Amino acid sequence: DSGVTQTPKHLITATGQRVTLRCSPRSGDLSVYWYQQSLDQGLQFLIQYYNGEERAKGNILERFSAQQFPDLHSELNLSSLELGDSALYFCASSEELAGYNEQFFGPGTRLTVL
Amino acid sequence: GQQLNQSPQSMFIQEGEDVSMNCTSSSIFNTWLWYKQDPGEGPVLLIALYKAGELTSNGRLTAQFGITRKDSFLNISASIPSDVGIYFCAGQLPNFGNEKLTFGTGTRLTIIP
Numbered sequence: 001d002s003g004v005t006q007t008p009k010h011l012i013t014a015t016g017q018r019v020t021l022r023c024s025p026r027s028g029d030l031s032v033y034w035y036q037q038s039l040d041q042g043l044q045f046l047i048q049y050y051n052g053e054e055r056a057k058g059n060i061l062e063r064f065s066a067q068q069f070p071d072l073h074s075e076l077n078l079s080s081l082e083l084g085d086s087a088l089y090f091c092a093s094s095e096e097l098a099g100y101n102e103q104f105f106g107p108g109t110r111l112t113v114l
Numbered sequence: 115g116q117q118l119n120q121s122p123q124s125m126f127i128q129e130g131e132d133v134s135m136n137c138t139s140s141s142i143f144n145t146w147l148w149y150k151q152d153p154g155e156g157p158v159l160l161i162a163l164y165k166a167g168e169l170t171s172n173g174r175l176t177a178q179f180g181i182t183r184k185d186s187f188l189n190i191s192a193s194i195p196s197d198v199g200i201y202f203c204a205g206q207l208p209n210f211g212n213e214k215l216t217f218g219t220g221t222r223l224t225i226i227p
Contacts, residue, residue, distance in 0.1 A: 105156035
């Protein structure tokens, strides 16, 4: 158990809908990262938050947004869903920014868009 | 999106054999991490490497940070059934302000009974 929790474990929805994925980092970790894993693209970085502020953006679509709350949990919002958004979405957390930056992953949310 | 070149793509071995896999990049990395992922689960961190030339062990696993900082290797000795899964390398660029990981394409390890 990495100490990172994600809910829900599975999500099935229809095209055009909006969903929210939730992540709680390990105790003491200030940095949260979101990654998408699909069969054809592998694990891809989406976005990073550090202590409530957006720190870096990767291949995140404009239809997707995220935030990190004062209690450090994070939510990833996916809207106007398309079939191609079906994937595993992982949250990871780390303690520090620079130097030793080991990222620990949650169990993921499997999103299926029908 | 960018992915690191990881080889081999898959391996079929017998229990007790040693395993080697590697990862190469066109960019220099400050950090190399190796993860294992079981089906439907999140990646689990196996080994972290922070210095060029560093050799680090974790039980039967040994990983090395290449001297050029553009590659890394993972060896598993005396494989056992629970080693089955997908192994990913991940690199972190020396860019302050972005600590994202760039992942390899994965090596699927299967143990033949």
